[in-house]
Amino acid sequence: MSSKKLTTLTKQHTGLTPANLIKDIKILEAKRMLSNQDVSIKEVAYSLGFDQPTYFTKYFKKETQLTPKEFQHSIL
16 A cells, blocks of 8 residues: 555544554553553653653653643642
8 A cells, every 4th residue: 555545544534644643642652651650751652662761751742731740740
């Protein structure tokens, strides 16, 4: 399947591009993992495929307007 066909089908069924769909799923999974207070931010970052926890923090904050630590504190 070509990338153009994949993008067309993904947009048709979800309203999102494949990249945005993956981003949304990563953020959702990050939130789920961060809600478990026993898991460190570093562990979450590595398990989601980020090479550096600092990049994960920037990525998470860009999408949610909260750092991972702020998010954890907000759900207490």
